[in-house]
Every structure is written in structure tokens, then in C-alpha cells.
Amino acid sequence: MPQTNYQTQQEFFVDMQRCIGCRACEMACAECETNGHESMIHVNYVDRAVTIQTTVQVCMHCDDPVCANVCPADAISKDEFGVVHTANTARCIGCSNCVMACPFGVPKKNEAYDLMMKCNMCYDRTSAGKKPMCATVCPTQALYYGTREEMARMRPNSTPVNNFLFGNEKVSTKVNIMMPKGSTQLIVD
Amino acid sequence: MNTTLNRKAILIATLVSVLVIATVFYGSRKLQNFDPALIGYLFGTVFAFFGIVYRYSVWLQRPPTWMYFKRTWQFVFKGQVFAHLYFFIKEFIQNIGFQKFIYPRGRSRWIGHFLMAVGCTMAFAITFPLTFGWIHFTLNPETSLNPDSVRMYEAHFFGFKVFEFPLGSFIAFFTFHALNWCSWLVIIGVLIFMRRRLTHAGLISIQSFDGDLLPLILLLAISITGLGLTYDYQFMKGMAYDFMAVTHAVTVIMFLIWIPFGKFFHIIQRPAQIGAHIYKREGIKRGMAVCPHTGKEFATQMHIDDLKTVTKELGFDFTRADGTSHLDLSPEGKRSRLGMAHLKARQQDGGKLFG
Ligand code: SF4
Numbered sequence A: 001m002p003q004t005n006y007q008t009q010q011e012f013f014v015d016m017q018r019c020i021g022c023r024a025c026e027m028a029c030a031e032c033e034t035n036g037h038e039s040m041i042h043v044n045y046v047d048r049a050v051t052i053q054t055t056v057q058v059c060m061h062c063d064d065p066v067c068a069n070v071c072p073a074d075a076i077s078k079d080e081f082g083v084v085h086t087a088n089t090a091r092c093i094g095c096s097n098c099v100m101a102c103p104f105g106v107p108k109k110n111e112a113y114d115l116m117m118k119c120n121m122c123y124d125r126t127s128a129g130k131k132p133m134c135a136t137v138c139p140t141q142a143l144y145y146g147t148r149e150e151m152a153r154m155r156p157n158s159t160p161v162n163n164f165l166f167g168n169e170k171v172s173t174k175v176n177i178m179m180p181k182g183s184t185q186l187i188v189d
Numbered sequence B: 001m002n003t004t005l006n007r008k009a010i011l012i013a014t015l016v017s018v019l020v021i022a023t024v025f026y027g028s029r030k031l032q033n034f035d036p037a038l039i040g041y042l043f044g045t046v047f048a049f050f051g052i053v054y055r056y057s058v059w060l061q062r063p064p065t066w067m068y069f070k071r072t073w074q075f076v077f078k079g080q081v082f083a084h085l086y087f088f089i090k091e092f093i094q095n096i097g098f099q100k101f102i103y104p105r106g107r108s109r110w111i112g113h114f115l116m117a118v119g120c121t122m123a124f125a126i127t128f129p130l131t132f133g134w135i136h137f138t139l140n141p142e143t144s145l146n147p148d149s150v151r152m153y154e155a156h157f158f159g160f161k162v163f164e165f166p167l168g169s170f171i172a173f174f175t176f177h178a179l180n181w182c183s184w185l186v187i188i189g190v191l192i193f194m195r196r197r198l199t200h201a202g203l204i205s206i207q208s209f210d211g212d213l214l215p216l217i218l219l220l221a222i223s224i225t226g227l228g229l230t231y232d233y234q235f236m237k238g239m240a241y242d243f244m245a246v247t248h249a250v251t252v253i254m255f256l257i258w259i260p261f262g263k264f265f266h267i268i269q270r271p272a273q274i275g276a277h278i279y280k281r282e283g284i285k286r287g288m289a290v291c292p293h294t295g296k297e298f299a300t301q302m303h304i305d306d307l308k309t310v311t312k313e314l315g316f317d318f319t320r321a322d323g324t325s326h327l328d329l330s331p332e333g334k335r336s337r338l339g340m341a342h343l344k345a346r347q348q349d350g351g352k353l354f355g
């Protein structure tokens, strides 16, 4: 990788309850130079039958990324900052292993390109010391990029959590999800 | 990449290298037709074969790769061999020959890649057999002794005469300059890609010198020095010929030795894409998986089942208490389940918004 100005003290915080479903992040994501103007972020309804709550999903940049482990082409790599990069275009064979194995449902397969694409935390921006596109446009700060101290000051009743349980599998991530104060883990199923 | 040496891979790679040397020996009729000037290239090629086969064997041993490899051949040899063969040939022409999947990502990208790919493949097809002594040219002795006849040149393959052509004809010009045509194609392709890599902000931020720029520089150096070998004689009276010859040899040998480790390994990996397509086609025939959350089909059931096996082999266990798996969910289902889990945690905390 070329010389970077990556700010290691800055972290990504996602607060699902703050998402209002405006999709500004989707538009902003498509501005990212590294993903060729395709939007990689996901905005979903939580449980449409019972609530209008929406939620937003970026790549969580797992410590031991399942996506990279199941890739038969060695196309996904994690760098020294813990950013899990999108598929190497020369290597990816478009098999969708990563799409189906990611516990957070993040990678997208682009059928026309026969290529997987996913969020790489706007590496063109974060490596230059800037914040990811989505976090700069989110009007409610459901997506926030900054330091832990800033977050503690702004949200005294929340705790950032980066441990998840999917079945028997414990997954820890670089990206944090804001949970009620004192939480240590988000148990998904 | 695996850093520890892999015994199985070494064994396979050694066997293949010995096989290559044996075909060189016999293909050149016990070295009669072997051109000693090419000995450096021969060593480079044999080493490249060793490296490629080694890395390929290591790569195949990874659980997800092995799963695809195993399945592809199972399908090809079970049942409809011809249907698969037809599909394979079609895909090979479209995806390996024309790299059609690159086109939607941008026309200039495709043109650049296509030119480099055609140039390199043609150059391989010509130089490998030449270095191995499988192809060689001779002057037809009858025509060369008879001053009235047109001099005929003969091309031999594995020591057998394949065709002949008159010296000075268009075919002769085309054949003798074949590598120059390849060089021109590669040069144009490289320049298109260099321009992209030097100006596109997204590419600049994630590319690396040895991973992305060096391969282009190397291809350019090979092509230019290659052209130099001919044009040196034609236009520069052979000046600096030695320099050209040596740099050409050095760059080519570097390229060969580097195939297994760097960017160029994707040339060897790419056909796996066809395997992935066969896998999907066969999977669709066997039935689709339905997401328990969205109620919609999202992947082939075989894919999901195989992934459960592969993730287990890799040390991940997504099995739930009820025996089902988190992997049964579609990507959309997984995202919703995470949202629901978050909502549940919030409700347990009194249901209020926390901040
Ligand atoms: S969230 Fe998914 S795509 Fe992102 S690193 Fe983890 S497994 Fe890979």
C-alpha cells in the first residue's frame, strides 16, 4: 500500500436506532472512488410488519473475516489497519462464497462484472485522514466516524459493542454498534 | 499464501518439472533442434512451471478452493459430459478469450486488458515451443540449392514438418514478426492501464507498486526490448544489440519467475471462474435455498450446504441452538435478524431510545 495518513484513533460507530431511512448514505457511498460509483451500503427495515424502524449496515471489518476465509481465490485481504478490502478484481471469480458466508450480509455480487464488491471503509478517504462518505452525510449520526472519547461524551447512555454471537460463533469486529449502556455483546441468534 | 513449505505441493511441482524437461528432451529430438542461445529462457520457464504448479497445489488445498475444484470435476465427469464440455468451451471463449465480464466495468479497461491478454497469450504460444525446441525452422535444401526456384522455408513441430512458405512472402513477414505484433498489442494495453493507474483516484489509493505497477512496467520493458531486437537491426545497424538482448532476457526471465507469486498468477487462477459457473448451473438444477426470513430463494441449496462444511473446516460454527444455521439466511435476512436482535436488546432495556 502507498503511504497513508490513516487515523488509527478514529473508529466507526453505527447506531441503528438513529437511522431514519433517508438513504443519504447510499447516495454518498456511490461517490466513493474505490467502488466505481456503485453503492455498497445497505439500508433495511428491521421488521416491517411491526415497526417503521430502519437500520443501516456497513462492512463490520471483522477481526477474523469469514468472507476472506471462505474465498477460494484469495481475493479478500485485511490490511495493517484492520480494514478488510473489497475483492481484488484480478482474482475474484464471482463465486459468491463471501456473499453467502458473511454473518452480517454485507458483500454484494455484481452479476454483470462477475465480481464481488463491498465496503472498504472508503479507503481512498480514510487512508488520507478523512471520514468515510456515509458518515459525513448521515443527518442523524446513525453513522459516526470519530474517536471513542467523542462518542462517550456525545452518548453517555450507550456503549459501543464489537462482539457478536451468531449461533455458536463469536465474531469480533473493528466497527462498533451502539448498544444500551453496559452491554458487552449483541446476540443475534 | 502459505509460508511453510508444503510437501505435497513440492512433490507435484517436481514431477511436473521433470515432465517438462522430458518433453523438451524428446520434443526437440534429443536436443537436436534445441537452440542453445535460449538456455536462460529454458531455465526460467522450467522454474516458472515449478513455481506455478507449487503455488497452484498449495492453493487447491485450501478448503473453499478444494470444494470448488472437487465439485467441478464431479459434475463434468458425471452424467452429461458433452453438455458440460460445450458449456466449458463457450465460457472459455467468452471469459478467458474475450474477458467479457470486464467490458461492463468500462470500455477502455476492457480494450486495454484484451490487448495485453491477446499479446501475452500469443507470445506464450510462440515462445514456449521455441524455447523447448518443439518448433524450429529450416530452409528447404532443394530450393536453396537451385538458384532459379523460390526459396522455401519450413516450419517443424516436434520434429515434424508442418508447413512451408516462400521467403519474402507475406506469410514469412507475418510469421517472423509475430512476436513484434504481440509486443505492439501489449504496449498499447499497458499504456491504457498505466494512464488509469496514474490518474484514477480510487485506484491510486488501493494499488501497490509491486502488486499493480511493477507488472505493467515489466510488460512494457519486455515488449520494448523485444521490439528493439528487430528494429535494432532494421533501423540502427545492430547498435546496442547486446544490451537489448540481455535486458530482454532478464525482463522475460523475471516475468516468468514471478508468475507464481505476483499479479500474473491471476492468469492461472482465472479458469476457476468457469468452475464456479458450472457449480451454479448444476446447483440450480438441484434446487434453490429459501431464506427463512424473507421467504425468497436466494442461492442454490448445494452452495449453502457446502458453505456449512467449508466454514466448519475453517473453524467457524454458525450452528444455532435449534440445529439450524445462521448460514440458512439470505444476506438480506441476516441484516434484518441483526436489526431485530438490536431492537430486542433495546426493548429489554426498557424500550426507550438510548443516547
Ligand atoms: S462484515 Fe462481512 S464482509 Fe465485512 S469483514 Fe466481516 S465477514 Fe467480511
Ligand code: SF4
Pocket: A067, A070, A071, A072, A073, A074, A075, A076, A087, A088, A091, A092, A093, A094, A095, A096, A097, A098, A099, A115, A116
Ligand atoms: S465472490 Fe470473489 S471475493 Fe467473494 S468468495 Fe468468491 S472469489 Fe472470493
